[in-house]
Amino acid sequence: MSKTKERTAAPTAGALPQQTQMAGPVAPPRVSARRRRPGVIALSLALIAAGGAGVAVLLLQVGDRTDVVTVVRDVQVGQVLTEQDLGKASVALDPAVKAVRVDKMDSVVGKRAAVELKPGSLLSPFQVTKDSLVKAGEQLVPVGLKPEQVPATALVPGQKVQLVHVPTQGAAAEAGEEPGTDGPRSIAGRVVKASKAAPGTGxxxxxxxxxxxxxxxxxxWVSADALRLVLDSPENT
Structure with missing residues (x-):
């Protein structure tokens, strides 16, 4: 056999078999449709409705606001309240918070501050009084207390105290006072106001x-620096 015939009979390099050259079309995968269960749909609708109701309640709470009286400038203890001392605000008021409502503002104007009032605070009905802090038949005496004489318990208006006479030994001798067995003399009093500690001296x-x-x-006694202030027990107030 000649070389020419051998080349003709030899298969072509890289030629694919006949079966692979005639591949048929590929069918797409079959996807089964998911069945919707009525129970799941009902549960989803119930959750959506519950969420909407919660948002509605929240919006109602936020929208439920009350017009109340506020303090717009400093008011000292015993000072008579005027309309210029008070303002108005609309707030979402907690039931536990007692505040004077705007329609009751006239009932507090003309009364005295029972405590020190600060701007920006809500006015409580317990912070005002119609009575004078110094009653008829009383006198108001300022008592200066050094830092070591100031009680750790805060002094508040209305608190009952004892003003105790503690003269020095030399002062007692000059006054002709004999040391007694009944203890030092004291006078009952009532706190009307207590200032803040003075800068530098306290x-x-x-x-x-x-x-x-x-x-x-x-x-x-105050002038002679022979007085000390003692708090009465709560049972005596």
Whole structure:
């Protein structure tokens, strides 16, 4: 056989078999349709409805606001309230918070501040009083307390105290006082106002109401630096 015939009979390099050259079309995968269960649909609708109801309740709470009276400038203890001291605000008021409503503002104007009022705060009906902090037959005596004499318990208006006479030994001898067995003399009083500690010295001034008969005596004790302030127990207040 000649070389020419051998080349003709030899298969062509890289030629594919006949079966692979005639591949048929590929069918797409069959996807089964998912069946929707009525129970799942009902549960989804219930959750959506519950969420909408919660949002509605929240919006109602936020929208439920109350017009109340506020403090717009500093008011000292015992000072008479005027309309210029008060303002108005609309807030979502917690039921536990007691505040004067705007329609009751006239009932607090003309009353005295029972405590020190600060701007930006809500006005409570318990922060005002119609009574004068110094009653008839009383006198107001300022008592200066050094830092070591100031009680750790905060002094608040209305708190009852004892003003104790503690003269030095030399002062007692000059006054002709004999040391007694009954203890030092004391006078009952009531806190009307207590200032903040003075910068530098730390001295706190306490306005104490006493009877008109005891006022001059207390003032003399203060002048002689022979007075100490003692808090009464809560049972005595």
């Amino acid at each position: 001295v706190v001034v306490v306005d104490v109401a006493t009877t008109a008969a005891d006022g001059p005596t207390v003032a003399a």
